[in-house]
Amino acid sequence: ECQIVDKGWEEGWITPQMSPRGTGKRVAVVGSGPAGLACAQQLARAGHAPSVFEKNDRIGGLMRYGIPDFKMEKHLIDRRVAQMEAEGVIFRTNMEIGVTVSVQRLLDDYDVLVMAGGAENPRDLEIEGRALDGIHFAMDFLTQQNKRNAGDDEARAAPSGTLSAKGKHVVVIGGGDTGSDCIGTSNRHGALSVTQLEIMPQPPVLENKSMTWPDWPLRLRTSSSQEEGCERDFAVATKRAIGKDGKIVALECVRLEWVAGPDGRQTMQEIAGSEFTLQADMVLLAMGFLGPRHNAFTEQAEVEFDARSAVKAPVTDYKTSTPNIFACGDMRRGQSLVVWAIREGRQCAQAVDAYLMGVSKLPR
Incomplete structure (x- = not known):
């Protein structure tokens, strides 16, 4: 699978997939790890206008900062980000939600907020x-x-x-x-x-x-x-x-x-x-993570947590206890794998699309 996708990038088979029309709906995605990126890309392809907010100065979450370069080169993230920018995704770095800008401000400016901040609370x-x-x-x-x-x-x-x-x-x-x-x-x-x-x-x-x-x-x-x-x-x-x-x-x-x-x-x-x-x-x-950090972001979002201290949201619709706020990836399920985060991000995008439009053509 890795060889196939590498060949696809080399040969130019993988290109931006533009939505034929816009919906006029704006979505704020907080966190630029695999869950946030997967969610934002699917939302853009559905015609929405997603903005990804990242507290660090580069996009990628723990894929960028937690995985060594000898294990995963960071140009792999850069080429995906470039594709997403061409598809209409807006990236905002050095923006810590709850500190730089409030959750309420995002809810005022966007139709939906997606919490995809990962599980960064170390054991x-x-x-x-x-x-x-x-x-x-x-x-x-x-x-x-x-x-x-x-x-x-x-x-x-x-x-x-x-x-x-x-x-x-x-x-x-x-x-x-x-x-x-x-x-x-x-x-x-x-x-x-x-x-x-x-x-x-x-x-x-x-x-x-x-x-x-x-x-x-x-x-x-x-x-x-x-x-x-x-x-x-x-x-x-x-x-x-x-x-x-x-x-x-x-x-x-x-x-x-x-x-x-x-x-x-x-x-x-x-x-x-x-x-x-x-x-x-x-x-x-290196004993793992207990779940997402409980900080100004989660406090201002006023979301409920489950028994594992992760943000409570069912996989059926990824909705939190707070209206217009969804959660996916490690922030919702606790410490897990990149492939799980990508899957949850895509499923969350489908749930957000259905919530905004009444029906969704995105794959589940």
């Missing part, structure tokens, strides 16, 4: 010593490097201080894609060593197909960043951060095992006597 590590210098959220680390690659000077890329893994013993806590991105970036910085800790036990090398089909098979997977160099340790919990002169120097860890409780459910328990200390000059927290 923290609540341990003794968390406040030590050298412990950072993964996205703070990754975003800086992407801004440098884009040509920003250091003061602009790292306004709160440079985060560099050069010459350091780096520990990445979290075994997912974001953790792998931290590994690859740390190696490119010139880290002395990189260790990745995962709280779950090590998966089997080969999956049991008869037990997993049709679900995603459970087996040990190794990313390209992990192949470039890192130590991986499984079933490990971090207990305490050890510091010297206010800076992190080591992590106190313990090994875990899964034990069946009285009700048969598996629970994690620490293995007595398994404590160990791991040298660490930099610790990167």
Whole structure:
């Protein structure tokens, strides 16, 4: 599929798809990640006038700032944005809704507002010593490097201080894609060593197909960043951060095992006597996201949240509890994949189109 679409761009098969007529309806899409972009493009093709509002200075959301360039080149975003601009989508950067402009102002100026701000609230590590210098959220680390690659000077890329893994013993806590991105970036910085800790036990090398089909098979997977160099340790919990002169120097860890409780459910328990200390000059927290940030934007929108702290909106119509406000992508479903965000953005566009026009010809 990647080869096909790359060939399509190279050969000029993929061109702007202009709507034959306009509807006169204006839609504000807040967030320029995959959900917001997918939603805005479909709305433009339906004849509406979408404007995408992005708080950062470039379009793309975490595709732009959270995924390293060695994993996804940013010209892939740029060519799609150019296509969308030709189709009539307006992009407004450096516009933080709730701060730069109020939600009410958007509701006054636009027929519909779509919340597509992603799930940017990172899961923290609540341990003794968390406040030590050298412990950072993964996205703070990754975003800086992407801004440098884009040509920003250091003061602009790292306004709160440079985060560099050069010459350091780096520990990445979290075994997912974001953790792998931290590994690859740390190696490119010139880290002395990189260790990745995962709280779950090590998966089997080969999956049991008869037990997993049709679900995603459970087996040990190794990313390209992990192949470039890192130590991986499984079933490990971090207990305490050890510091010297206010800076992190080591992590106190313990090994875990899964034990069946009285009700048969598996629970994690620490293995007595398994404590160990791991040298660490930099610790990167890549343990996932809890949901969207609850900030001035969500407060002014006055939307309800579900039990997972995401914006409450059903997949049937993507409507929030506030009139004329819709939500899609990670902001609605919680942390997920780019393909899910694109799907939700497109479905939300169809729902908005039907809401505005009474019927929609957009694909569901």
